[in-house]
Amino acid sequence: xxxxxxxxxxxxxTPARTRDGIGMAVLALVLILVGAAVAGAPxxxxxxILPLFVxxxxxIVIGVIGLxxxxxxxxxxxxxxxxxxxxxxxxGSVRTDGLRWVNPLTERTAVSTRIRNHETSVxxxxxxxxxxxxxxxxxxxxxxxxxxxTFEVDDFVEFVSIQxxxxxxxxxxxxxxxxxxxxxALSLRDNADAITERLSKEIGxxxxxxxxxxxxxxxxxLAYAPEIAQAMLQRQQAGxxxxxxxxxxxxxxxxxxxxxxxxxxxxVVELDEExxxxxxxxxxxxxxxxxxxSPVVNTGTLYQ
Numbered sequence: 001x002x003x004x005x006x007x008x009x010x011x012x013x014t015p016a017r018t019r020d021g022i023g024m025a026v027l028a029l030v031l032i033l034v035g036a037a038v039a040g041a042p043x044x045x046x047x048x049i050l051p052l053f054v055x056x057x058x059x060i061v062i063g064v065i066g067l068x069x070x071x072x073x074x075x076x077x078x079x080x081x082x083x084x085x086x087x088x089x090x091x092g093s094v095r096t097d098g099l100r101w102v103n104p105l106t107e108r109t110a111v112s113t114r115i116r117n118h119e120t121s122v123x124x125x126x127x128x129x130x131x132x133x134x135x136x137x138x139x140x141x142x143x144x145x146x147x148x149x150t151f152e153v154d155d156f157v158e159f160v161s162i163q164x165x166x167x168x169x170x171x172x173x174x175x176x177x178x179x180x181x182x183x184x185a186l187s188l189r190d191n192a193d194a195i196t197e198r199l200s201k202e203i204g205x206x207x208x209x210x211x212x213x214x215x216x217x218x219x220x221x222l223a224y225a226p227e228i229a230q231a232m233l234q235r236q237q238a239g240x241x242x243x244x245x246x247x248x249x250x251x252x253x254x255x256x257x258x259x260x261x262x263x264x265x266x267x268v269v270e271l272d273e274e275x276x277x278x279x280x281x282x283x284x285x286x287x288x289x290x291x292x293x294s295p296v297v298n299t300g301t302l303y304q
Contacts, residue, residue: 011147013211016084016092021073021099028069035063072104081146083109093146111146115215120165122221127188129176132225135188137168137196138218139203145211156210163206164217171199177224192219256280 039059074094076082082094085107094100094108102108119138127133141160143149149156172188175195179187186194196217204214260280 011090011151013145013147014092016082016094016102018094018096019101021075021101024069024101025073025099028066028073031066031069032063033066035059035061035066038062068104069101070104072101072106074100074102074108076100079112079114081111081113081143083111083146083150085109090147090151095146109150111143111149113143113146115140115142118161118164119220120161120168123165123169123172124225125169125172127172127177128174131177132227133172133177133188134221134223134225135168135172135219136221137164137199138220139164139200140215140217141203141207142213142215143211144213148209148211153210156212159210160207160212164203167199167203167206171195171202177222188219188222192222195219 036059039056041055041059074082076094076097076099078097080097082100082102084091084094084102086103086105091103091106093111094102095113117138117140120136122134122136124132124134139160143156153159175186175188175191177187178189179185188195196219200214200217203217207214
């Protein structure tokens with residue numbers, strides 16, 4: 001696997017300072033009602049407890065404070081975080097779900113921390129032997145660090161998509177589609193589980209800068225490209241035929257050996273070496289042939 005020099009992340013997720021949102025909402029509502037009562041008292045009660053020029057500004061100020069506190073309320077859904085910035089500076093992330101209250105002057109950006117799927121398109125690449133193949137994969141991932149996902153990359157969803165396709169192409173180019181020549185060598189078709197583990201590791205290294213964790217990855221499509229698919233199918237059929245023939249021959253040799261041994265042990269017939277060779281040849285033809293044998297009845301002696 002090639003070594004990539006990744007820049008060190010400048011941001012790490014830290015918890016933001018928050019308060020219970022329900023309590024702050026009640027406080028803000030009380031301030032708004034008190035402000036309205038103070039500002040409207042001289043008009044409603046007809047009794048000038050405070051001069052109008054004092055009551056009106058005081059009531060307005062109290063009401064504005066209440067409205068200002070309302071601006072700090074933020075709703076956080078389960079498996080969601082809010083990245084909090086104060087005048088462009090990162091001050092923390094809110095992960096506690098429910099109604100929370102933060103500094104009303106801050107900007108809060110929602111970031112989903114739910115588990116997501118990304119399925120690549122079917123890509124045509126060359127495997128380790130140079131044969132063109134079609135491959136696609138699905139990657140299960142999740143945002144682990146909301147600060148890095150927001151500030152280290154421009155768009156972490158697109159970043160994961162591009163890096164996943166790059167990793168799939170890189171992995172596919174390091175392994176053959178099928179290991180015909182090398183015994184024990186890893187191949188994309190026969191060792192998909194082991195190779196997808198390496199794929200998950202490589203994708204994880206590529207997207208670590210974006211604060212993303214790779215849960216797992218799997219190949220969803222793997223096939224030879226159409227231009228060589230027929231030739232490779234014939235090669236697979238030839239390999240299967242050779243393997244079947246080898247097993248048939250091995251079994252036939254064992255059967256012939258046991259037949260000669262039984263004939264000799266039970267003294268059924270005495271055969272010289274020449275007749276044994278002829279019998280072995282006939283038995284192997286019958287047992288190994290892919291067509292039914294046509295027996296020839298010998299009406300003469302054993303030697304005619």
